[in-house]
Amino acid sequence: MKKLSTVFVLIAVSLMFLTGPVMAKDTVVIYTSLENEEVVEYIKQAKVELPDLSIEAIRLSTGELGARMLAEKNNPQADLVWGWAVTNMEEFVPKKMIKPYKPAGWDKIPAHFKDPNGYWTAIDLYAAAFVVNEKVMEQKKLPVPKGWNDLLNPIYKDMLIMPNPASSGTGFLQVASLLEMLDPDYKSKPVEDNKAWDFLKQLDKNMGQYIKSGSKPAKLTAAGEYGIGCSFAFVYASLKKKGFPVIMVLPEEGAGFELEANALLEGAKHEAAAKKFLDWAISKSAMEGYAKFKLGVSYPGIQGPKDMPPLDTIKLAPMDFPWQSKNRAKILEVWSNLFLR
Amino acid sequence: MTDYTVSSARMEFDKFIIPTVTIFILALLFFFMMFPLWMILKLSFFEGGELALANFTLSNFKQYFTTAYTLRSLWHSLYVSGVTTVIVTIIIFFFAYALTRTTIANKTFFRNIIMLPLVAPSIVQALALIYLFGRNGLITSHLFQTDWNIYGATGIIVSEVLYCLPHAFVILFTTLSAVDIRLDEAAESLGASPFKVFTRITLPSAKYGIISAAALTFNLTITDFGNPVVIGGNYSVLATEIYAQVTNLYRFDLGATISIILLVPSLGAFMLNYYISRKSFSMISGAARPFIPPTRRLKKILYSVYCYLIAFSIIMIFTTVIIGSFVKVWPYDWTLTLAHYSFPSIGGYSAIWTSVWISLIVGVVGSFITLVAAYAMETRQPYFKQVVYFFSVMPAAIPGLVMGLGYILAFNKPYYWFYGTPWIIVINIVICNFTLGILSSVSNLKNIDPSIEEASISLGGDTLSTFFKIIFPLSRVAFIQNFTYFFMRSMTTISAVIFLVSATVHLAAIEIIMLDNDGWTASANAMCTCIIVIVFVMLGILHLVNKWAGKTPSTEMVSG
Numbered sequence: 001m002k003k004l005s006t007v008f009v010l011i012a013v014s015l016m017f018l019t020g021p022v023m024a025k026d027t028v029v030i031y032t033s034l035e036n037e038e039v040v041e042y043i044k045q046a047k048v049e050l051p052d053l054s055i056e057a058i059r060l061s062t063g064e065l066g067a068r069m070l071a072e073k074n075n076p077q078a079d080l081v082w083g084w085a086v087t088n089m090e091e092f093v094p095k096k097m098i099k100p101y102k103p104a105g106w107d108k109i110p111a112h113f114k115d116p117n118g119y120w121t122a123i124d125l126y127a128a129a130f131v132v133n134e135k136v137m138e139q140k141k142l143p144v145p146k147g148w149n150d151l152l153n154p155i156y157k158d159m160l161i162m163p164n165p166a167s168s169g170t171g172f173l174q175v176a177s178l179l180e181m182l183d184p185d186y187k188s189k190p191v192e193d194n195k196a197w198d199f200l201k202q203l204d205k206n207m208g209q210y211i212k213s214g215s216k217p218a219k220l221t222a223a224g225e226y227g228i229g230c231s232f233a234f235v236y237a238s239l240k241k242k243g244f245p246v247i248m249v250l251p252e253e254g255a256g257f258e259l260e261a262n263a264l265l266e267g268a269k270h271e272a273a274a275k276k277f278l279d280w281a282i283s284k285s286a287m288e289g290y291a292k293f294k295l296g297v298s299y300p301g302i303q304g305p306k307d308m309p310p311l312d313t314i315k316l317a318p319m320d321f322p323w324q325s326k327n328r329a330k331i332l333e334v335w336s337n338l339f340l341r
Numbered sequence: 342m343t344d345y346t347v348s349s350a351r352m353e354f355d356k357f358i359i360p361t362v363t364i365f366i367l368a369l370l371f372f373f374m375m376f377p378l379w380m381i382l383k384l385s386f387f388e389g390g391e392l393a394l395a396n397f398t399l400s401n402f403k404q405y406f407t408t409a410y411t412l413r414s415l416w417h418s419l420y421v422s423g424v425t426t427v428i429v430t431i432i433i434f435f436f437a438y439a440l441t442r443t444t445i446a447n448k449t450f451f452r453n454i455i456m457l458p459l460v461a462p463s464i465v466q467a468l469a470l471i472y473l474f475g476r477n478g479l480i481t482s483h484l485f486q487t488d489w490n491i492y493g494a495t496g497i498i499v500s501e502v503l504y505c506l507p508h509a510f511v512i513l514f515t516t517l518s519a520v521d522i523r524l525d526e527a528a529e530s531l532g533a534s535p536f537k538v539f540t541r542i543t544l545p546s547a548k549y550g551i552i553s554a555a556a557l558t559f560n561l562t563i564t565d566f567g568n569p570v571v572i573g574g575n576y577s578v579l580a581t582e583i584y585a586q587v588t589n590l591y592r593f594d595l596g597a598t599i600s601i602i603l604l605v606p607s608l609g610a611f612m613l614n615y616y617i618s619r620k621s622f623s624m625i626s627g628a629a630r631p632f633i634p635p636t637r638r639l640k641k642i643l644y645s646v647y648c649y650l651i652a653f654s655i656i657m658i659f660t661t662v663i664i665g666s667f668v669k670v671w672p673y674d675w676t677l678t679l680a681h682y683s684f685p686s687i688g689g690y691s692a693i694w695t696s697v698w699i700s701l702i703v704g705v706v707g708s709f710i711t712l713v714a715a716y717a718m719e720t721r722q723p724y725f726k727q728v729v730y731f732f733s734v735m736p737a738a739i740p741g742l743v744m745g746l747g748y749i750l751a752f753n754k755p756y757y758w759f760y761g762t763p764w765i766i767v768i769n770i771v772i773c774n775f776t777l778g779i780l781s782s783v784s785n786l787k788n789i790d791p792s793i794e795e796a797s798i799s800l801g802g803d804t805l806s807t808f809f810k811i812i813f814p815l816s817r818v819a820f821i822q823n824f825t826y827f828f829m830r831s832m833t834t835i836s837a838v839i840f841l842v843s844a845t846v847h848l849a850a851i852e853i854i855m856l857d858n859d860g861w862t863a864s865a866n867a868m869c870t871c872i873i874v875i876v877f878v879m880l881g882i883l884h885l886v887n888k889w890a891g892k893t894p895s896t897e898m899v900s901g
């Protein structure tokens with residue numbers, strides 16, 4: 001019988017751990033697509049600056065997060081979404097999954113970084129970039145490419161890696177920027193007739209792999225698995241800091257970019273706490289935190305990281321967010337049919 | 342007089358308790374297994390998942406079978422699983438043969454090493470293979486300087502082979518040790534050549550074991566998610582395609598449809614296994630195992646080398662992952678570092694502790710429920726015995742990812758309070774691994790002499806006290822074994838719970854996938870190493886507990 005009681009004690013103890021300590025603080029449940037590496041730092045800062053909030057967060061890829069929210073539409077588990085691609089956000093506004101909220105300090109954010117009705121407020125802009133492994137290029141005696149067009153050169157066969165646009169926001173913005181740059185009439189014709197698909201088919205011949213996440217191409221390139229990773233700017237900075245033999249190339253045709261925004265979710269269980277967090281998330285001190293990683297933050301007058309070029313010197317692609325988000329499903333369908341093997 | 346009434350009331354209570362337990366177990370399985378499956382079936386066949394004749398549609402299936410890239414995942418899955426099955430069955434047959442029919446040395450060592458893959462998530466193989474044979478792998482790129490690499494079908498097959506070895510081994514080892522070796526001897530002494538003995542006696546006598554091991558391997562491979570997602574590259578299989586449809590394109594209906602398509606071969610393999618294993622039990626004779634005649638020298642050397650090669654491959658996988666977690670930049674900079682152990686993720690160490698607590702609970706709840714269910718089923722022969730048995734062993738046929746998707750569809754309602762809490766994960770893992778728990782509890786109960794129980798009842802013990810005072814103490818070794826099994830599964834499972842982790846519950850095994858996804862491969866290795874260490878510590882503790890539990894005299898009453 002002694003052993004039996006041991007078992008019961010074990011169950012009781014486990015129960016205690018499962019129910020967790022009694023919460024004295026207000027809980028806020030956050031969904032985010034910000035990179036793990038950065039978000040760990042931001043949360044540390046948030047915990048200091050918002051001592052009365054207990055922050056529960058999960059980081060998922062842009063697509064995973066969307067699927068999660070969609071599945072939970074009638075029973076939302078999260079209170080807010082933090083740093084999620086605007087293209088995806090725009091898709092969810094008509095689905096009535098996002099509640100308008102203009103956080104404190106909303107007026108300070110420039111108009112092109114926010115939704116006029118307050119559905120979402122962007123915190124930063126992140127741009128597509130190629131991360132090139134110098135060592136690999138040296139070994140294979142290959143020139144460093146300057147832009148997308150250079151990548152079509154057969155000498156780069158199997159040297160390239162890019163994210164799958166279906167699972168990665170970075171992959172999507174790269175494809176979307178090409179669709180919009182290479183075909184000026186993109187708006188007036190069906191997605192499948194866009195001229196850029198021919199370009200992408202050419203590119204496909206050199207592509208070693210389409211991979212799930214947007215930062216992984218850069219990391220695999222840094223590790224020497226590939227020569228050129230189509231990724232985004234801030235991963236480069238963190239890899240460089242770690243001592244990998246990498247350089248960054250912003251495509252000369254124009255770098256595709258995406259805004260990452262915050263929003264309050266419809267049906268949030270802890271609305272007051274969520275609003276408190278959203279206010280903090282666009283405050284100057286939060287933005288200074290983001291600026292340690294991000295190319296450009298939406299708060300005016302904050303400079304990006306030192307080892308990256310200032311935002312105003314970068315040639316950005318003209319991104320058409322309403323068109324992208326309306327056609328997202330179609331673009332992915334065409335892409336999947338063409339390039340998934 | 343009073344005594345009589347008490348015991349009659351007791352009898353009434355007894356009549357009541359077994360059906361109650363049986364119904365409880367059935368209800369549990371229906372609600373947490375059949376109901377989620379039903380939701381998946383509904384979503385794949387009915388527009389918007391609304392059950393109505395007008396909504397019936399085959400358009401999802403049509404879309405799956407007419408879209409080239411989705412259909413490809415089916416052929417890929419069948420190809421990869423087929424090849425893996427053939428390789429594993431052949432490798433393990435000779436391995437088990439060497440361990441049961443030859444006199445090679447170090448058998449215990451081999452038996453322990455072959456079980457090693459059980460202590461880690463089914464992703465460890467892929468992680469190690471990339472470090473060794475990836476585009477920048479130690480062996481491919483640095484030793485041989487070749488451009489060949491393992492991504493794709495080859496990588497999936499090699500990692501699945503290494504992952505399935507212990508599972509197939511358990512079956513073939515049992516079969517080969519149970520089949521009477523004297524048959525071989527008789528044939529040999531009658532003048533048959535060794536080749537003839539092997540093909541005419543050894544193989545046919547083990548055929549049920551071979552088919553059963555093959556079916557299990559096929560099932561494990563086709564339902565696995567961890568290895569293909571890491572090493573598959575662009576090579577999609579059914580399990581990864583389900584995940585991709587749901588998370589990339591928000592196509593829950595197509596995800597459900599592919600789940601149904603995946604269920605067909607995995608259910609088929611399971612039914613084959615179920616049918617075969619019932620037959621093969623009758624083949625196992627209780628005859629004492631005769632002494633193995635000394636093996637010829639050359640044969641002995643060959644089999645030893647063979648076993649060492651396999652053991653070496655498994656050890657290499659584990660050492661690669663463990664070393665990979667401690668070096669600065671594999672394979673450029675071999676400086677030792679602990680940097681990868683400060684996990685760049687929200688979950689981090691808290692995910693490990695959550696995993697440990699959940700696994701302890703899963704271990705206790707799982708082994709207790711399966712013991713009670715087995716007891717209700719076996720010893721008391723209730724009316725629904727066959728039904729309960731069938732539903733209890735069915736979870737093994739259902740791919741974890743399908744179960745996970747079913748859980749989201751079924752329980753994501755405000756009134757299911759357990760959704761989004763650790764409880765849904767506990768329930769999911771217990772149900773997904775119900776089969777083995779039940780099987781081992783049943784075989785254990787069969788070993789308990791019914792006369793002990795009869796004695797307890799005739800001395801006035803009721804069902805409850807018989808269970809707690811007789812059956813439970815006598816089953817504690819089996820209980821600890823089951824606890825070990827549930828604990829290990831819970832620490833290492835990926836596919837079932839990837840849809841169920843949340844902002845409040847992070848799990849270590851899922852963190853590995855996430856870390857690897859983001860390109861933090863070394864940290865993924867580090868997290869893997871943490872899981873392996875924890876499982877080993879637990880195995881050590883349980884080994885001690887087992888020794889202590891086994892020492893008490895009561896186990897001597899267990900016959901057989």
